[in-house]
Amino acid sequence: MLEIHDLRKVYESPGRRVEAIGSITLSVGAGELVCVVGPSGCGKTTLLRCVAGLLPVSGGEVRVDGRRVTGPPPSMAVVFQEYGRSLFPWMTVRQNVELPLKEKRLPADRRRDLVAGSLRAVGLSDAADAHPWQLSGGMQQRVAIARAVAYEPQVLLMDEPFAAVDAQTRADLEDLILRLWRSFEITTLFVTHDIDEAVYLGRRVVVLSSSPTTVMEDLKIDLPAERDQLTTRSLPRFGELRGHVYRQIQRARGHSEDR
Numbered sequence: 001m002l003e004i005h006d007l008r009k010v011y012e013s014p015g016r017r018v019e020a021i022g023s024i025t026l027s028v029g030a031g032e033l034v035c036v037v038g039p040s041g042c043g044k045t046t047l048l049r050c051v052a053g054l055l056p057v058s059g060g061e062v063r064v065d066g067r068r069v070t071g072p073p074p075s076m077a078v079v080f081q082e083y084g085r086s087l088f089p090w091m092t093v094r095q096n097v098e099l100p101l102k103e104k105r106l107p108a109d110r111r112r113d114l115v116a117g118s119l120r121a122v123g124l125s126d127a128a129d130a131h132p133w134q135l136s137g138g139m140q141q142r143v144a145i146a147r148a149v150a151y152e153p154q155v156l157l158m159d160e161p162f163a164a165v166d167a168q169t170r171a172d173l174e175d176l177i178l179r180l181w182r183s184f185e186i187t188t189l190f191v192t193h194d195i196d197e198a199v200y201l202g203r204r205v206v207v208l209s210s211s212p213t214t215v216m217e218d219l220k221i222d223l224p225a226e227r228d229q230l231t232t233r234s235l236p237r238f239g240e241l242r243g244h245v246y247r248q249i250q251r252a253r254g255h256s257e258d259r
């Protein structure tokens with residue numbers, strides 16, 4: 001569904017050249033949930049923005065369902081970390097969720113069904129007429145997730161979506177993502193700096209090196225498919241996988257410090 005082939009990205013401005021992404025090749029199959037982790041500043045956000053067609057690539061290509069990405073593809077939805085900036089404060093929750101569906105030119109009754117279904121799925125039916133600023137941070141991020149799900153994307157991109165919420169809300173949102181992912185079978189690429197979160201959510205975890213970034217490892221997460229915050233995180237295998245990814249990231253950081 002999503003193919004990233006030899007993707008390269010260099011930021012160039014007068015007097016400054018940053019080779020953010022050396023070369024990344026990776027693919028995500030239909031209905032798969034893949035997490036991407038890497039040391040700070042390794043280019044995770046850059047990768048996601050290139051994949052979303054929000055940044056021009058310097059080389060290589062991204063394909064969604066075989067079609068080359070040259071700008072934001074209509075089949076993709078993105079959830080960013082800064083939910084505060086991604087929702088329109090003057091619109092209600094319902095209007096925020098509905099907006100991209102209007103841009104997709106869906107008929108009114110279909111829009112109504114999708115908005116109601118996605119707000120129900122994230123447990124926010126009662127907040128449909130509230131404005132984002134009347135909601136907690138976790139609820140606002142659920143609105144952003146509902147908006148992405150209502151859009152029925154072929155590919156969902158998430159850029160550290162839970163970095164700004166407290167630990168308990170974060171655990172709830174992680175489980176929400178797993179539930180939605182199971183019921184809607186959306187192909188998902190999830191970027192996080194949190195190793196535990198990556199191992200808990202991902203069916204695969206892709207570990208990136210430091211800039212100029214490449215894929216250090218593409219690790220299959222062989223934990224039971226049914227995941228639960230308490231049971232899964234207490235499995236010895238969870239600890240082994242987390243330790244392995246942690247060591248890989250330390251190794252990546254060590255390399256960059258040697259340079």
Ligand SMILES: Nc1ncnc2c1ncn2[C@@H]1O[C@H](COP(=O)(O)OP(=O)(O)OP(=O)(O)O)[C@@H](O)[C@H]1O
Nearest residue numbers: 011018020039040041042043044045046047193211
């Ligand atoms: N607009 C830009 N212009 C120039 N350089 C940039 C720009 N955006 C990012 N960079 C550089 O590209 C590299 C990768 O940045 P990016 O934000 O993608 O990393 P990240 O892995 O998402 O970081 P973090 O984990 O800290 O969120 C960094 O060296 C950064 O300074």
